[in-house]
Amino acid sequence: MKILLSVLALVMVAGTAQAERMVMKNPERVPAGAKVIHDFTIGGNRYVAVDVPSFSALAMDVTTEGGFQDVQIELPVTEEVGSDSDSATAWHVEAMKYSELSSQADGRGITVAILDTGVDYTHSALKNRMWVNNGEIPNNGIDDDGNGFIDDVNGFDFESDDSDPMDNQAHGTHCAGTVAAEVDAASLGQGSAPGAKIMAVRIIGNERKGFLTDAVAGIKYAADNGAKIMSNSWRVYKSWTPFDPSEENVKMLKDAIAYAGEKGAIFLAAAGNETRNIDTHSDLMYPGGFEGLSNLVVVAASDKSGAPASFTNYGKQHVMIAAPGVNIYSTVPGNRWSNMSGTSMATPLAAGIMARALSAGMSMDQAIAGIRDTSTRTDIWAEKVSSQGIIQPWEYLSSGH
Numbered sequence: 001m002k003i004l005l006s007v008l009a010l011v012m013v014a015g016t017a018q019a020e021r022m023v024m025k026n027p028e029r030v031p032a033g034a035k036v037i038h039d040f041t042i043g044g045n046r047y048v049a050v051d052v053p054s055f056s057a058l059a060m061d062v063t064t065e066g067g068f069q070d071v072q073i074e075l076p077v078t079e080e081v082g083s084d085s086d087s088a089t090a091w092h093v094e095a096m097k098y099s100e101l102s103s104q105a106d107g108r109g110i111t112v113a114i115l116d117t118g119v120d121y122t123h124s125a126l127k128n129r130m131w132v133n134n135g136e137i138p139n140n141g142i143d144d145d146g147n148g149f150i151d152d153v154n155g156f157d158f159e160s161d162d163s164d165p166m167d168n169q170a171h172g173t174h175c176a177g178t179v180a181a182e183v184d185a186a187s188l189g190q191g192s193a194p195g196a197k198i199m200a201v202r203i204i205g206n207e208r209k210g211f212l213t214d215a216v217a218g219i220k221y222a223a224d225n226g227a228k229i230m231s232n233s234w235r236v237y238k239s240w241t242p243f244d245p246s247e248e249n250v251k252m253l254k255d256a257i258a259y260a261g262e263k264g265a266i267f268l269a270a271a272g273n274e275t276r277n278i279d280t281h282s283d284l285m286y287p288g289g290f291e292g293l294s295n296l297v298v299v300a301a302s303d304k305s306g307a308p309a310s311f312t313n314y315g316k317q318h319v320m321i322a323a324p325g326v327n328i329y330s331t332v333p334g335n336r337w338s339n340m341s342g343t344s345m346a347t348p349l350a351a352g353i354m355a356r357a358l359s360a361g362m363s364m365d366q367a368i369a370g371i372r373d374t375s376t377r378t379d380i381w382a383e384k385v386s387s388q389g390i391i392q393p394w395e396y397l398s399s400g401h
């Protein structure tokens with residue numbers, strides 16, 4: 001059904017000075033002069049995200065199948081950043097027995113997309129671990145490989161719509177290091193998949209926020225450009241105002257994750273840091289709360305003792321596994337290392353271990369079944385995650401799935 005979008009757009013603009021966006025679904029045409037932020041097709045539908053103020057002023061006669069407000073997404077807020085001197089030990093490296101894991105199945109040949117605040121690709125422990133788009137000549141203003149993105153050498157910045165996914169926060173760089181950082185001699189901090197390559201997909205901006213269409217465009221980009229693992233430490237809650245996720249937004253995101261699955265990519269998502277059972281809580285959360293996506297792996301956080309982290313969300317229906325997520329020592333911008341805590345940290349740790357499984361020759365389905373089937377079986381986790389426990393990398397990678 002075609003509707004006239006102009007009325008809706010004008011209503012959205014009224015009474016707000018915040019940056020807002022409208023998404024047109026299957027528009028007959030994009031209004032001339034409208035500022036187009038994203039234009040992509042997912043799940044058989046074309047979505048065009050436009051800046052609302054310029055759009056509403058211009059598009060009095062645009063016919064579109066649907067129009068909805070773009071949703072804001074955020075990083076979890078409870079993470080704490082410790083200084084380098086706090087505890088310069090990487091306990092998770094020992095707990096997960098990285099030194100006993102295969103030196104062959106180390107993630108080589110596998111690209112892990114970090115959909116986050118960007119990555120400091122100049123960090124000495126990361127600069128050789130970055131995915132490089134070999135068909136792209138840097139900084140010539142030309143889309144040399146014809147993938148639709150100009151100068152996308154290490155990834156892309158969907159938040160700022162530029163080719164430079166540099167992290168000016170810390171969160172994304174920390175996640176990237178948890179996957180693939182080279183060894184820090186002092187702390188033995190290192191990535192869980194030292195052979196994997198990091199694709200930097202910046203979808204979160206300076207206030208730890210972004211828009212859902214940034215994430216969806218980033219997921220599509222990562223899938224189209226060969227990422228087989230996607231690490232997602234962001235989320236949106238149904239209750240958030242004024243960005244209440246509509247059914248259209250939810251469908252667009254779900255279709256994007258399904259599309260990644262069709263391309264053979266495992267989509268890991270953080271369970272969130274609100275100490276909630278996301279199975280029963282009325283405030284639905286995405287992407288961790290989706291059902292019916294065979295490539296979705298939702299990750300809770302465990303602490304050093306193996307207990308659930310004080311903040312971790314859980315849910316036997318929606319959350320598959322736990323992984324260490326308290327005081328995780330990893331890379332931050334400026335050639336530094338630091339501790340952070342959150343399901344945000346557990347997720348890339350598990351992502352790297354799954355990259356190892358793919359590099360060992362497991363299929364996507366085998367890698368997902370295997371990490372679930374080989375986790376610990378503990379009473380304390382039995383009612384919290386579907387696998388009943390914490391990932392066991394050595395058992396997983398030796399399981400011969």
Ligand SMILES: [Ca+2]
Nearest residue numbers: 143145147149
């Ligand atoms: Ca390109």
Ligand SMILES: [Ca+2]
Nearest residue numbers: 137142144151
């Ligand atoms: Ca270029």
Ligand SMILES: [Ca+2]
Nearest residue numbers: 157160162164
């Ligand atoms: Ca940028």
